[in-house]
Amino acid sequence: DQQVKQNSPSLSVQEGRISILNCDYTNSMFDYFLWYKKYPAEGPTFLISISSIKDKNEDGRFTVFLNKSAKHLSLHIVPSQPGDSAVYFCAASGAGGTSYGKLTFGQGTILTVHP
Amino acid sequence: KAGVTQTPRYLIKTRGQQVTLSCSPISGHRSVSWYQQTPGQGLQFLFEYFSETQRNKGNFPGRFSGRQFSNSRSEMNVSTLELGDSALYLCASKRAGDSQETQYFGPGTRLLVL
Numbered sequence: 001d002q003q004v005k006q007n008s009p010s011l012s013v014q015e016g017r018i019s020i021l022n023c024d025y026t027n028s029m030f031d032y033f034l035w036y037k038k039y040p041a042e043g044p045t046f047l048i049s050i051s052s053i054k055d056k057n058e059d060g061r062f063t064v065f066l067n068k069s070a071k072h073l074s075l076h077i078v079p080s081q082p083g084d085s086a087v088y089f090c091a092a093s094g095a096g097g098t099s100y101g102k103l104t105f106g107q108g109t110i111l112t113v114h115p
Numbered sequence: 116k117a118g119v120t121q122t123p124r125y126l127i128k129t130r131g132q133q134v135t136l137s138c139s140p141i142s143g144h145r146s147v148s149w150y151q152q153t154p155g156q157g158l159q160f161l162f163e164y165f166s167e168t169q170r171n172k173g174n175f176p177g178r179f180s181g182r183q184f185s186n187s188r189s190e191m192n193v194s195t196l197e198l199g200d201s202a203l204y205l206c207a208s209k210r211a212g213d214s215q216e217t218q219y220f221g222p223g224t225r226l227l228v229l
Binding site for chain 1: 119146148150157158160165170171173205207209219223225
């Protein structure tokens with residue numbers, strides 16, 4: 001059962017435009033969401049996170065939006081740069097208990113930013 | 116501040132052998148989690164250690180085990196290796212025990228089982 005889903009395997013964007021990456025989840029116990037960027041043969045690099053008590057968090061060119069009622073979050077990158085080309089993973093964690101230290105990841109979206 | 120380090124970075128083993136991977140968390144981080152990444156399954160949670168105790172375990176067979184030392188360094192062991200164990204093994208650390216601070220990942224150990 002895929003509890004975190006990234007339905008778009010890939011996204012292609014022109015440099016300077018906005019990139020929007022989407023993520024859906026099914027487990028209502030998730031209360032913390034993260035986005036990671038990953039290059040091949042490297043570990044994921046943390047980008048930005050959001051707690052379920054918020055609906056938006058911004059950090060420079062990166063903004064994450066959370067819609068709890070729709071169980072949907074999105075990552076906006078503005079403006080997109082060629083160096084942003086990578087695989088982006090959405091991840092979620094729950095509140096304590098059996099969720100200790102566990103992040104549930106989506107399958108990833110390959111973002112390509114063309115110069 | 117040094118990041119999460121993992122050793123070795125690359126490893127080649129044959130079926131039936133066993134392997135031990137090491138992870139040193141960011142200084143001050145007491146929680147260490149391990150993940151397996153494969154093309155077909157994506158990133159899958161293996162287990163989490165905090166204060167030398169395993170607090171959580173993913174859906175992997177008993178051939179996968181781990182431990183954590185008093186300095187928070189962690190090792191994971193895979194016994195009786197199978198071809199399907201070929202993967203990138205990642206460890207991640209975070210500061211405290213129960214809150215939802217962000218996990219920071221190491222570069223991973225690429226394991227190839229022949």
